[in-house]
Amino acid sequence: MRIERYMKASSIADAFAILQERPDNKIIAGGAWLKLTDPVINTAIDLSLLGLNSISEQDNEIEIGAMTTLYTLEKSAIIQKMYDGILAQAAMKIMGITIRNIATIGGCIMGKFGFSDIITPLMAMDAILVFHQHQRMTLEAFLDSKANFQDVLIKIVIPKTEARGYFHKIALTSLDFAVLNIAVSRKNSEYRIVFGSRPGVASRAFAAEQYLKELKNVSEDIINKAVDMAASECRFGTNQRGSAEYRLNLAKVYAKRGIEAVTDYEN
């Protein structure tokens, strides 16, 4: 990898302006996955002076600065409380502490990495991204966007709510990327069922979520049907970590456990 120029941005507007100058000008976030990205960067833009590395609790939402490290996330009392702590749990399962001290939540999102353990719980928490130019945008809309996204992610906003959550990661070793990860959440009658590392980027099981929403009570049969709907709705692929069939079977087992957990259902 080659970097021609390195620049510490003095403001968000400054970072945005440099980003627009050339398509090969890049924000480096924490730099953790830099070696997996473009082989040549004209200007590496560092946001570390902009104070985007904190978590704060507002009246109606939690704000997470884009430069907040994964280790800060997992240690945050605010994050540990939300949705039964699924975002903190996801962060603490990522490799070792050394990388979690440099990898940032913003970098995990902007990379749209298929292997991400962070995008999956964020999607189950209805995360909203706040950009310099695009302003507020749902995480899903950002992931669906095909255009080259030359914008500065400032913060991630999560609406404050009483909600239940479940996260599980299946990996061959503790240092490996996930074979599959799953997050399930419930906010009153609203459900989210999200599969990540499929090996593609995380996706929701909309039909299964809607099916659960329309029912007043859950039963074994209802959960089984929702699980089948969720597993058939999401596409699973094969790579060196696991086959599509293996992932499908994992998805069914852990989706069931997730729904049971967020509904406190006991068979």
Add this chain to the structure above:
Amino acid sequence: MKIEFTLNNRTISTHILPGEYLIETLQKCNIHSIRRGCDTTNCGVCTVLLDDKPVPSCSVLSAQVDHHSITTVEGIAHETEKLSAHFGKEGADQCGYCNPALALAVFALRKENSHPTSTEIDEYLVGNLCRCSGFKNQNKAIAAYFEEEAYQEEQ
């Protein structure tokens, strides 16, 4: 480009390339305790402390540490000697390749948690691989080190 940072309590001013990684800069500063392992943040043998937090020097750009503080095992020699005595007692190392990084990680753990459980030690050190020891004896040695430090503090 020129950067300035603190290395083991000494101020260093040096010229670097924009894409230069910290491991390369530190080696140019005659720091030989840092090993290059996987070069992809997995193995932990290149660990240094950046503002007292363990980070992989293979994946931190030198430009990122401008005006920050770096500690290598040379900067915590006294602590390392105490830890290595426990490693010797427990038969916790063989080739020693991973030891400097491990010592730095233990030093960082102690700053966060001076009474870690065996599980907390394992969890904190999950990113520091050792291909000789199998980790059991290392865990015992580190636990013994913490016990002794706690005892010394009480005296």
